[in-house]
Amino acid sequence: MSHPSILVVGGGAAGMMTAVTAARAGAPVTVLERLDRVGKKLLSTGNGRCNLTNVHFEGKNFHGGCPGFAVDVVHRFPPAKTMEFFESLGLLCSVEEGGLVYPACGQASAVLDVLRFEMDRLGVKVHGDAEIQRVSPGRNGFEARVKDGRAFSGDRLVLAAGGKAAPNLGSNGSGFEIAKALGHRLVEPIPGLVQLNLSAPFLKHVDGVKFNGSAAVTVDGRVLREESGEILFTSYGISGIPILQLGRVAGEMLHNKKEVFLDLRFFPSMKTEDVSAMVADRLRRRPDRSAEEAMIGTVNKKLIGPLLRTAGIERAGEPCGRVTEEQVRRLSALLSRWRFPVTGTQGWLRAQVTSGGVDTAEIDPQRMESKIVPGLFLAGEIIDVDGDCGGYNLQWAWSSGRIAGLHAAAQ
Ligand SMILES: Cc1cc2nc3c(=O)[nH]c(=O)nc-3n(C[C@H](O)[C@H](O)[C@H](O)COP(=O)(O)OP(=O)(O)OC[C@H]3O[C@@H](n4cnc5c(N)ncnc54)[C@H](O)[C@@H]3O)c2cc1C
Incomplete structure (x- = not known):
């Protein structure tokens, strides 16, 4: 029996991992990407260095309606496997403080390159400028319709279109509309990892x-x-x-x-009373000195004026001798908790990830297959899973993409 043909909607981290995994298993794979090329977001990750995973992984690093769902999936393809996978593609990895893993060459573009080379080697077909607007499941698989009217068909379909964060890098929320139209429930998406x-x-x-x-x-x-x-x-x-x-x-x-x-x-490492004693000592030691001068060396100079004003000391040049006990108390309190x-x-424009997305209750974590539409798989940020800073979001994309690819390709 031949392998099922697979359409992957979205050529981001999760989509590319899905494509490589499914093609390695022998399935013919087509990636449909709305931008002119795949992996644009990857180039911006980790400030251009791509923090691709983290060797320390715990349940508390993942969030969403059911954090256990993410943990279960990541355990099936953990950070060590991610590093092994990338090293097998020729990407040397280096582990930095806090367990953060980066390409040893320091370039996010190298992560994208090795994925693109592998998709090429495996004969994965990639179509850029192909924003999918509608996915229709039928008796013989799926049809994915592009905005411009083109249509692609496949036995199985993997939805890896990301969330809504950083839309300039590709993920504009259209994946959510597709999932909803297919009958999936969305946990209200909001910007995560955001200023x-x-x-x-x-x-x-x-x-x-x-x-x-x-x-x-x-x-x-x-x-x-x-x-x-x-x-x-x-x-x-x-x-x-x-x-x-x-x-x-x-x-x-x-x-x-x-x-x-x-x-x-x-x-944060000082007791409140020690902060108070330090402030009082500075302000009381030399009554002729200005409050601003007395505070130099504690925090950045630009913060001193705002701190003094918030404590009720209107003029930074106020001699310490005229600062009241109440003002000293307020200044100390601000340094302990402002x-x-x-x-x-x-x-969305500045967020790094989406919190919320397709409800995990409707996805089988063993296969990343939809419980609503058989033959539909989901991977990456489109799902209601988000991680902490430190490589956890890409790890989620790799793990979920890997599992989706394996099972979508199974005969
Ligand atoms: C600036 C920035 C820095 C980051 N740094 C890190 C980091 O260092 N480490 C880390 O772990 N995480 C980081 N992240 C988060 C991480 O990049 C994402 O969580 C991860 O890329 C999600 O992968 P994904 O494949 O699910 O989605 P995406 O990477 O968003 O990919 C989805 C793809 O689908 C395409 N698409 C969307 N809709 C459609 C459609 N309708 N039809 C066809 N294609 C479609 C998009 O164009 C996109 O290419 C960062 C994010 C940003 C924005």
């Missing part, structure tokens, strides 16, 4: 200021998630890896019309 908009009058002044500290998303007086590392103030609010990690939960809460706050800590209202996220 936050804050409300503060001095943001333009501190644009570009970085600090090593921690940030926590707080709702109704409860800390929902806290992350630490390098944080960056921007003209709209705040960015940096810890903030991207918080984007999902902040966005979800804003979506639920909650009042969301971001609490920043400049000295609270900002979160007014929004930077949205």
Whole structure:
């Protein structure tokens, strides 16, 4: 019996992994990609270096309606297998701090190249400028119709069209419309791994200021998630890896019309009383010195004015001797926890991933096959699974693509 022919909708990480796996199993594979070429998003990953996986993988690194679903799938094709796969294609991998894996050559383009070469070698047909608008299942497989009227048919179809994040790199949400039309339920997609908009009058002044500290998303007086590392103030609010990690939960809460706050800590490893003692000592040691001068050396100079003003010390040049006990107390409190209202996220254009997507309850994790439409498989970001920063989203794309490819190609 010959292998079933396979249509893969979407030539991103998940689609290319699906294509290579299915073609290696002997199936004829056609990839349909809406952009003029495959893998455009891969080129932008990891700041052009592509953080392709992470050797440390735990359940808590994945999110969605059912995180256990992702863990189950990733266990079937774990990070070690991803590295083995890429090394077999000639891509040397290097493991960096935190278990983050990058191509040793430091170029995301090399990851795309080896995938393209392998698809070429296996005879995978790739059609660019082929945005699929409709997928129709029939008695003899599937028909995928392109916007311009072209039609492709295959025995089985893998939907790997990504989510809605970074639409300039290909994934414009059209995959969700196809999944819905096929009868799948969507968990409302929202931007994940995304920068936050804050409300503060001095943001333009501190644009570009970085600090090593921690940030926590707080709702109704409860800390929902806290992350630490390098944080960056921007003209709209705040960015940096810890903030991207918080984007999902902040966005979800804003979506639920909650009042969301971001609490920043400049000295997360210091006890509150030690921070207070340090501030009091600086301000009380030399009463003639200005408050601004007294604070130099604690945080970035550009932050000192806004901190003093927020503590009620209107003039940075105010002599320390005139700073009241209450103002010292407020300044100390701000350095231990500076609270900002979160007014929004930077949205789809700047988000790195989609939270939400096709409900995992409707997909068989052993095969990545739809429980609604037999012969339809799904892989990658289109599914309600998203990962932390650090290589987990690509690992999800590789694992789910691998399983989908294997089972779609099975006779
Ligand atoms: C700037 C940036 C940096 C990132 N860095 C990292 C990183 O270093 N490590 C990490 O793990 N993750 C990273 N990610 C996330 C990661 O890139 C994605 O989670 C992953 O690429 C998702 O793979 P996918 O194949 O499911 O979707 P995508 O990569 O989005 O691919 C989907 C493909 O389908 C095509 N398509 C969409 N609709 C249709 C249609 N109707 N018909 C035909 N084709 C269609 C799109 O053009 C696209 O090529 C980053 C994301 C961004 C935006």
